[in-house]
Amino acid sequence: MSKNTTYWWNKWTGGAIVILLLVLTPVFTILIKLFDTPGEHWDHIVTNLLPSYFLNSIILLIGVAVFTFIIGVSMAWLVSIYEFPGRKYFEWLLILPLAFPSYMMGYSYVGILEYTGPVQTFLRNNFDIHFTGPIIDIMNMPGAIFILSISLFPYVYVICRSSFMRQSNHLQEAALLLGSSQLRVFSKIALPMARPAVAGGVALVGMEVLNDYGTVKYFGVDTFTSGIFRVWFSFGDINAAIYLSAFLTLIVLLLILLENLQRGKRVWATQSNKENPAIRIETKHRSSRWFYTGLSAFVLMVSFISPLMQLFYWVSLTWQNVINSEFIILIIRSFSLAIGSAIAIAVLSIFLLYAIRLSPLIWTRHIARMASLGYTIPGAVIAVGVMIPMMSIDRFFIWVFANQGGMILSGTLFILVFAYIIRFMAVGYNAIDAGFQKTGASVNEAARSLGASPLRTLWKIDLPLIKTSIAGAILLAFVDILKELPLTLILRPFNFHTLATKAFDMATNEMIAESANASLIVVLTGMIPIILLNNMISKNK
């Protein structure tokens, strides 16, 4: 009897609770600080700034949502239903814009359209057409909508495509046999069935829009996120920043709520458990086939190739000035920071998910999901929410050690890594969760029923079986961290740069061509997981 223990408690459960509490730090901070006074600038902010922050954020949200929906859904429909030259390649090439951070896309487009840019030069030299200034001024709201849309549409595209692919094509065939046109099949069958997925994709886009700082800052559009920066850095008003963060979080929560509401209890599962490989329509007319190819190529050109070319062009002009030992060190630092944080995310995710797996209580799964909340909270909010408790702890240390230690936590890499973990936990968590789900619970149970302790089971059975998922989780988190801007800008130690902040710094200081060096490295690194993932999927086929 002495060997018997309380059935729901073990070391793993305890550890998981600690991790969860830490990860939820910014949420707690904001909740607690909301009961504090809003700060001296709050009245000024409410009357003069808040209305325009609110309006701009909403317009940006709606604009980007509409455009990503149109581009994402139509491209997904095109590649999953029609057969046309190059379809196989466009299928994954259209995901590539995800590798391009929005703000870097913005810099590229400013370059493409400016007086010395390729478009104007071409028109000038060949057709003698002259413009004063850029052809189209994109340094405004429509410009920001355009940039965010072309860099974020793959979220909708990917999710929507996989939804179309999963739909049993018997349904579509049934509709066709009942006399529907292809267009009617799309609007009456395929799209309504994909609706939960599409809404999920659009919601994701919305969160990215609210998270964005680099693009809106550069384009001069004042949103909530840029407001937090202004209040934090210019006014130095922490409490007002918290209040703005709370507002922003509220909008995000509203977004999630809307998404959940529209989904409701509807689950359109196809009856057949066998996936029918979609039989693609081969259009009879050659011209329309090439039209589809042309359309895909155009979207790819606009959303990825042109801005990438612009980066290459700028790099070819400036690399001799930029690439030096300092820059190499910057690259090494930035990569190490991202890899270290990504590994930490993977380790913590494994710990959490394994605690769930061992737990006999079903609701642990729902609670642990809160660990991935960080992905929905804008980076600037997380930064503020992490910074404030850390500063309090530091003040305590300074008091205890009579000012001998200085700032121990805030202003160090530790706090940056901590914030990255909170923000990108979901990326690692979901990837590793998928691995665990695929392995199934029974091998783990079998090992334990054979007398292996939970730790030995994890080490000998679960980890070897999910190692690909772990590698995937680290890679995805790594790339996301490398691209991260707003959170890094707030929390980075003095004079410390990552590739992202360096690119931002140079671009805002009139060194836009030079900034392309850092941007190019980020974009090329971001392409790796997309290419690897595509290889893996096509191998599985």
Place this chain on the structure above:
Amino acid sequence: MAIIELSNISKRYPNADSFAVDHVSFSLKKGEVLALVGESGSGKTTLLRLIAGLEHPDTGNIRLDGEIIVSGRKSLAANKRKTGMVFQDYALFPHLTIFQNVAFGLKGLKKKDAEVRVFETLELTGLKEDVKKYPHQLSGGQQQRVALARALAPRPELLLMDEPFSNLDTILRDQVREEVQQIIKSVGITAILVTHDTKDAFSTADKIAVMHDGKLLQIDTPNTLYNEPNSAYVAELFGKSNNVVATVEPGGFKTPFGFVSEPSDCPLINSRETVNLFFRAEETVFCNAEEPHLCGMVEKCMYLGDHMQLRVGCNRCKTCDSGLEPSDNSETHSILLKTSDQTWKPGDIVRFNLKNFKVKDPIG
């Protein structure tokens, strides 16, 4: 001595309306093989997982080999229980060889002893040659035997098997079932196997426990269970059973099919007005109009290969017009009869007698 003893075990999953396992108690002696039989969702797998320590019950105690392993909120962790389990999907470790799979549970043993044990166990299951292969290189039947060997290798006190034959096709199934039965008997281990197939239960088990809606309805030897089912459900589970409503009359029963004479020993007759008569399709004999008989009209004939099954409604002929007026309850006035004569067709009048039947309280 009882090797495993469950008392008053209940388990209700969150958000579930009813108990998955509803106050179940039973015990099993050393060397006995118990089959837990029931439809899917009857709670039999949950019961198995409770014994293995993969779930924790809301109430009740479990005692394994004299030691309390579950009581209140306390429980012995799954990895410290001396139970072996064969999973429905076998749950072989895909990244380990057959040898490594079977050796996995032998961590406490010296390397050499473990090796001896692995080969001993694999020999028992007839898989000695395949030790270096990986699970995916084996057939379904072989995988099943590896799973059994892996569970047996640590010499557990109790072997648990969750639907061990359900993943095999019909032909392989009979063969594997026989092999597994042999292996279990030769090791002399106490075992509990969960199945929804009564054939598995009859051929493998010393005792059968029938579960329905989380409740343990009856636990008995196969023979008793078949001949003395304590409820309509159990009777139905082990073969098509007819259930006819009847009123008690002096000297017998009035049924919608006619009058049935009273058997010699029937304790219920005087205590109730209405009763139910149970009899199996094969417990009837056809007869001619001269003898006293029951009769009905063929509603449907089903050709089933070696025999015909007739669905007979209670349309009485003139010669035996002494039966009960048919009630509205259609279930009680249509029965199934078995015959090898293939000339029957719908509309024919059937005259028959009961060789054997049981009298029970009205369905409860």
